[in-house]
Amino acid sequence: MIELEKVDRSFGRVHAVRAVSFSVPAGAIVGVLGPNGAGKTTTIRLITGLLPPTRGRVVLNGAEVAPERRDLRRRIGYLPEANPLPAEMSVEGYLKYRARLFGMHGRSARDTINRTLDRCKVTDMRKRRIEHLSKGYRQRVGLAAALLHNPPLLILDEPTSGLDPAQVLETRALIAELAGQHTTLLVSHILPEVERTCDRLLIFAGGKLRADGTREALLAQSGANRYIVEYKSRANANNDLLAAVPGVNRCTTQSLNDQWTRAAVEFDTDVTDAGARLGAAAATHALTLRELRHDRPTLESLYISLVERAEEPV
Amino acid sequence: MRAALAIASREVAACFRTSIGWVVLALYVLLSGLWFGLQTLQPGEPASMRALLDFSQWILLMVAPAISMRLFAEELRTGTIDPLMSTPVSDWSIVIGKYLGGLGFLGIMLAATLIHVGVLELVANPDYGPIIAGYAGLLLVGAFYLAVGTLFSAMTKNQVVAFLATLFFFLALFFASGPLAQQLGSPYNTILFTLSIPLRQADFAKGVIETRHVVFFVAWACVFLAGAVAALESRRWR
Numbered sequence: 001m002i003e004l005e006k007v008d009r010s011f012g013r014v015h016a017v018r019a020v021s022f023s024v025p026a027g028a029i030v031g032v033l034g035p036n037g038a039g040k041t042t043t044i045r046l047i048t049g050l051l052p053p054t055r056g057r058v059v060l061n062g063a064e065v066a067p068e069r070r071d072l073r074r075r076i077g078y079l080p081e082a083n084p085l086p087a088e089m090s091v092e093g094y095l096k097y098r099a100r101l102f103g104m105h106g107r108s109a110r111d112t113i114n115r116t117l118d119r120c121k122v123t124d125m126r127k128r129r130i131e132h133l134s135k136g137y138r139q140r141v142g143l144a145a146a147l148l149h150n151p152p153l154l155i156l157d158e159p160t161s162g163l164d165p166a167q168v169l170e171t172r173a174l175i176a177e178l179a180g181q182h183t184t185l186l187v188s189h190i191l192p193e194v195e196r197t198c199d200r201l202l203i204f205a206g207g208k209l210r211a212d213g214t215r216e217a218l219l220a221q222s223g224a225n226r227y228i229v230e231y232k233s234r235a236n237a238n239n240d241l242l243a244a245v246p247g248v249n250r251c252t253t254q255s256l257n258d259q260w261t262r263a264a265v266e267f268d269t270d271v272t273d274a275g276a277r278l279g280a281a282a283a284t285h286a287l288t289l290r291e292l293r294h295d296r297p298t299l300e301s302l303y304i305s306l307v308e309r310a311e312e313p314v
Numbered sequence: 315m316r317a318a319l320a321i322a323s324r325e326v327a328a329c330f331r332t333s334i335g336w337v338v339l340a341l342y343v344l345l346s347g348l349w350f351g352l353q354t355l356q357p358g359e360p361a362s363m364r365a366l367l368d369f370s371q372w373i374l375l376m377v378a379p380a381i382s383m384r385l386f387a388e389e390l391r392t393g394t395i396d397p398l399m400s401t402p403v404s405d406w407s408i409v410i411g412k413y414l415g416g417l418g419f420l421g422i423m424l425a426a427t428l429i430h431v432g433v434l435e436l437v438a439n440p441d442y443g444p445i446i447a448g449y450a451g452l453l454l455v456g457a458f459y460l461a462v463g464t465l466f467s468a469m470t471k472n473q474v475v476a477f478l479a480t481l482f483f484f485l486a487l488f489f490a491s492g493p494l495a496q497q498l499g500s501p502y503n504t505i506l507f508t509l510s511i512p513l514r515q516a517d518f519a520k521g522v523i524e525t526r527h528v529v530f531f532v533a534w535a536c537v538f539l540a541g542a543v544a545a546l547e548s549r550r551w552r
Contacts, residue, residue, distance in 0.1 A: 048400050049400070049550075050396060050399060050400060050550060051550060052550060067547070067550045070402040070403070070404060071402060073400055073401060073402045074402050076400065078396075078397070078400045080393065080396045080397060080400075082393060084392050084393030084394040084396065084397065085394065085397075086324075086328070086392075086394055087392075088328055088331040088332055089324075089328075089331070093327075097320060097324050098397075098401070100316065100317065100320035101317050101320055101321075101398075101401040101402075101403050102401060102402065103316070103317075103402070105316075145397060
């Protein structure tokens with residue numbers, strides 16, 4: 001449905017997005033992750049046609065996205081970051097206005113508005129001015145405006161930003177409901193939000209796409225095969241003795257306050273019996289263990305390592 | 315065109331949903347009423363709207379930028395321009411819609427002074443030719459001023475900047491086509507005099523609707539609106 005081919009976007013000397021390529025099939029729910037300034041919103045604006053790329057192509061349903069391709073805008077429902085809405089309008093008035101801009105009139109427009117109000121659970125607020133709504137309701141109005149013309153592609157940029165925890169849960173549930181019916185790009189810098197809602201992740205950092213895949217695939221690719229071992233420290237003993245275990249490529253130790261030592265042991269990724277090797281080493285050295293566990297990589301650790309790598313000077 | 319009308323009607327409604335619209339309308343009606351009472355409703359004065367129309371011409375210099383300043387600057391400031399520009403509406407339709415909204419509000423404002431024409435009809439027997447031409451002239455001048463204001467509003471997020479830039483543009487235009495033109499010799503003064511708004515307005519006040527004046531205001535309004543479209547389009551390229 002969406003294809004980006006080596007897309008660059010610069011603002012003067014600032015390269016906001018560099019050589020970004022990915023494709024999203026119809027029906028997918030894709031999370032776009034990255035810290036502030038990573039290039040997420042610029043990429044989204046390129047897809048919506050609000051910005052043209054400096055280089056490369058953005059293709060939507062086989063047609064190249066360009067500012068003059070106004071027809072393509074009918075295929076996109078876009079909830080921008082911060083959800084800007086005209087404060088002085090009523091909810092219904094705003095949706096009627098949007099309906100007219102999308103060429104809907106008369107009874108069909110009324111029916112569509114009613115359906116969308118129901119779908120976004122905002123019917124009870126239809127006569128209320130937007131400025132008098134809570135943030136949670138405003139977010140629903142923004143979603144209703146993005147969904148009104150029933151676009152095949154839904155792009156939600158930071159949809160839970162600024163909401164309280166209860167509103168975040170409400171909005172997340174609403175997005176999960178909607179996601180099954182549209183190809184959805186969910187932009188966020190909140191990991192749990194994307195992790196719970198999306199079946200594929202794109203991680204941006206420093207203007208580049210750093211990772212692309214399902215959560216499981218990304219974690220598998222991250223290559224970490226790390227074990228944590230805590231053992232009783234011994235006076236005059238070499239605390240790095242686990243580093244000599246076959247297959248270990250890195251071992252860092254830390255003395256804990258209570259006479260115990262914690263070792264973080266990284267094995268080569270092809271080592272499948274690392275736990276057994278560590279157990280055998282502990283027996284050989286007569287170490288008293290209180291913990292030996294596989295430190296499974298998390299999305300958070302992967303995300304942080306990608307972001308940190310992007311920030312390292314070249 | 316339907317989209318432009320949707321935008322225009324939203325703009326007119328927005329003027330009345332915010333205090334600025336009511337304040338501008340109330341001030342204009344109040345001042346024009348006072349002026350009409352003091353200048354026209356006096357013994358021995360001719361039964362004409364000329365004094366009020368002349369007064370309105372100067373008031374428009376302040377009122378038109380006040381109407382136009384929010385047309386785009388407000389959308390740019392709040393970010394609502396992005397949802398608007400992600401609809402399948404052309405940039406021209408957006409600009410025309412906004413502009414027509416401003417013009418609609420100006421029309422309502424001028425229409426409010428028709429009550430003075432009614433008063434004049436009650437107390438005297440006015441000549442309607444100069445009145446109709448005078449109102450047509452005011453509307454044309456207002457249309458020109460609003461087009462200038464629309465351009466400046468499309469260039470900034472700040473309504474005050476949009477207001478002041480429009481006002482300074484008018485002051486520069488009046489200075490160039492007035493005092494400066496009088497100081498310069500031919501052919502420069504001839505060129506500058508063609509830009510004079512008061513000279514053209516004077517013809518309308520006499521009851522004459524000249525095609526060249528109509529073309530002047532409409533053509534220049536189109537030029538400034540094209541500039542506003544370019545300013546809006548440039549957002550996609552910056």
